[in-house]
Amino acid sequence: MEIKNINMEENKINDINQENNVEENIEQKVYDEEYNKEEEKTLTKENKIDIDKIDRWYKKQGWRENPFTFNIVPDLFVGYSEQLHAIMKVIKEKHKLSLVLGPTGSGKTMLLKWISQNLPKEYDFIYIGKPPERPEEFVDIFNEKYKRPWPLSIFFNRIKSIYQIYNFLNKKLKKRTLVLLCDEVHEADIEILEWLRVFCDINNMIMILSGLPILEQQLNEKLNTFAKRIITKIELISLTKEETIELIRKRIESVGGQDCKPFTERALEAIYEQTGGFPREVIRVANDFVDDAIEKGLDVIDITVPIKEEKEADLSLNMFADMSPLQEKIIDLLSKKAMTPGEIADTFDLEKYKSRQHAVRSVNNILIRMMQEGIVLRKKKGKAFTYMLAPRVRTIAVKS
Structure with missing residues (x-):
């Protein structure tokens, strides 16, 4: 009897605890809901203030x-007039294969998009933003391009196998010309490159492949027979000072602004010096200017670009192992003394470049990336910048 009474008491206690837990959970849930509502109101109010501030500045x-x-936005493409002339000439003359090379952010994708919108009427185009992972994906790409509207699609054959693409396009194109614009080709594996080589034999097809500078080396090493078919190689490096200003002007006018306002000449000069005319960097730094002006309530942007605190490089004796020969040479030169991009370029074999200016731009782009990685530092010297190795990097360079 005593054991039974004890069990009954324990059950009552458990029931009470469960009821208390349920009540506590309900109270906590109500509290959480009320807290979240208040927090949401606060965040919404803060966001609204920020958005209103931005909108007011834009309106001004x-x-x-x-x-x-x-x-x-292809309509905002600026610069590279020499390269554009060369690539459009290749297309007009219907040469089979061309390369567009340049580092990330140099404007390769924008150039391909611009080409796609400025082809003659008798030309078709296909833009492939990234190489397929499997060759079979080419089937979907060409079927999508030449699909028939329903119900006509019932009566016309579609490509079912990658091996049918060659004959399908030879019959399909007839008097029209297809321009295949393929981006990021440096990421393609050997099987994809092999099929691109096969497509080169299709009548009335022109192929323009775009990628990082390493693409040319990849083709020479992996598929030399394909590399030998390249008629034209176009390199995108950076914009001139005038082209940089034109890029900023064109973008401002595209959203309703006037000329380069609110940027002053001094601010435009600073943007060019900070970015070296590298298109993506120009856009990024100009945006930083705008954010800073909104934050400080400035109607005119007339400040020097803030040099952000340089991050320290990850240091080890093997830090130079993955660098290109050109980067290694620059490191070697800077380990001896500080130099400007022009002084570094003058040590190169300039016959390998179209002009000394091209060599200087190439050096400048490398130095900017190395500065972002904390490998080099720089200071103003007249109208140019002098670059030097970061102190800790110099120590590793000497040991190496």
Whole structure:
């Protein structure tokens, strides 16, 4: 009897605890909901203040929106007139294969998009943003391009196998010309490259492959027979000072602004010096200017670009192992003394470049990336910048 009474008491206690837990959970849930509502109101109010502040600043400038975003808008393509002339000449003359090379952010994708919108009427195009992972994906790409509207699609054959693409396109194109614009080709494996080589034999097809500078080396090493078919190689390096200003102007006017306002000549000069005319960097730094002006309530942007605190490089005796020969040479030169991009370029074999200016731009782009990685530092010297190795990197360079 005593054991039974004890069990009954324990059950009552458990029931009470469960009821208390349920009540506590309900109270906590109500509290959480109320807290979340208050927090949401606070965040919404703060966000609204920020958004209103941004909108007011844009309205003062006559802007509909921020012009300095990384959207790919072919109409805003600026510069590289020599390269554009060369690539359009290749297309007009219907040469089979061309390369567009340049580092990340140099404007390769924008150039391909610009080409796609400025082809003659008798030309078709296909833009492939990234090489397929499997060759069979080419089937979907060409079927999508030449699909028939329903119900006509019932009566026309589609490509079912990658081996049918060659004959399908030879019959399909007839008097029209297809321009295949393939981006990021440096990421393609050997099997994809092999099929691109096969497509080169299709009548009335022109192929323009774009990628990082290493693409040319990859083709020479992995598929030399394909590399030998290249008629034209176009290199995108960086914009001139005038082209950099034109890029900024064009973007501002595209959202309703006037000329380069609110940037002063001094600010434009600073942007060019900071970025070296590298398109993506120009957009990024210009956006930083705008954010800073909004934050400080400035209607005119007339400040020097803030040099952000340089991050320290990851140091080890093997830090130079993955560097290109050109980077290694620059490191070696800077380990002896500080130099300007022009002084470094003058030590190169300039016959390998179209001009000394091209060599200087190439050096400048490398130095900017190395500065972002904390490998080099720089200081102003007249109208140019002098670069030097970061102290800790210099120690490793000497030991290496």
